[in-house]
Amino acid sequence: xxxDNKVGKYLLYALGEIILVVIGILIALYINxxxxxxxxxxxxxxxxxxxxxxxxxxKTQLDSIISYxxxxxxxxxxxxxxxxxxxxNNPIITKENAYLRDSVRYYNSLVWRNKxxxxxxxxxxxxxxxxxxxxxxxxxxxxxxxxxxxxxADYLEEEQFAMNFLFNEYGPWARKSFxxxxxxxxENRKAFFSKQHRxxxxxxxxxxxxxxxxxxxxxxxxxxxxIIRLTESGKN
Numbered sequence: 001x002x003x004d005n006k007v008g009k010y011l012l013y014a015l016g017e018i019i020l021v022v023i024g025i026l027i028a029l030y031i032n033x034x035x036x037x038x039x040x041x042x043x044x045x046x047x048x049x050x051x052x053x054x055x056x057x058x059k060t061q062l063d064s065i066i067s068y069x070x071x072x073x074x075x076x077x078x079x080x081x082x083x084x085x086x087x088x089n090n091p092i093i094t095k096e097n098a099y100l101r102d103s104v105r106y107y108n109s110l111v112w113r114n115k116x117x118x119x120x121x122x123x124x125x126x127x128x129x130x131x132x133x134x135x136x137x138x139x140x141x142x143x144x145x146x147x148x149x150x151x152x153a154d155y156l157e158e159e160q161f162a163m164n165f166l167f168n169e170y171g172p173w174a175r176k177s178f179x180x181x182x183x184x185x186x187e188n189r190k191a192f193f194s195k196q197h198r199x200x201x202x203x204x205x206x207x208x209x210x211x212x213x214x215x216x217x218x219x220x221x222x223x224x225x226x227i228i229r230l231t232e233s234g235k236n
Contacts, residue, residue: 047126048231051124051127052232053123054120054122055224055227057120058120058224059224062215062220062221065117066221068115069212071110072113072208073205073212075106075110076202076204076205078103079104079108082103083193086100088198091189104192111201114166116159116163117155117159119152127145128146144227152220155215158210158214159211161207161210162204162210162211165203165207177191
């Protein structure tokens, strides 16, 4: 009985030791998991801050480009109307139309200017190209970040079409057709009111309108606003 009592006490002691070890392991695992989760949350928040800053910058830049293109678009429309008041075969400045001369120069300078969207995508690209994307818990944000690349590409494609025309078609023609050192050169006036130039103005105006329409149709600004909202501090 004494021997059995000692064995029983030993087994209880051993069982107690095992339980303590198991509890210690469970506590260690819990602390480790808690620590890893905390690190993951901190890493997610860091990404969200970077994305938020990038897209606030994108919004500021795109808002500026939209305003810029709207002015150029309306300038193209106005320029076409003004040019229609001149005889294209004999575009002479008379007393009746002299007041339009400065307007022609002003609107013409606006319609041919250009500003391109150079989106900040560093944080999004780093996230999408790594396993860290799994850190983003918000499903809506995940969908927007995945879709952003395609939405941006569609807009930039339209913008590139307009730039190709501006730099590859209109630019070479303008350099060949206009003498920048002569304000009253009859050849300059002839080229300015030519059918080719009027067609170029119509094409440029159409390209600017397409750029503005694409922002709406592709939901570029809407997506930027949504990503900013979903990455604001305190909303995740």
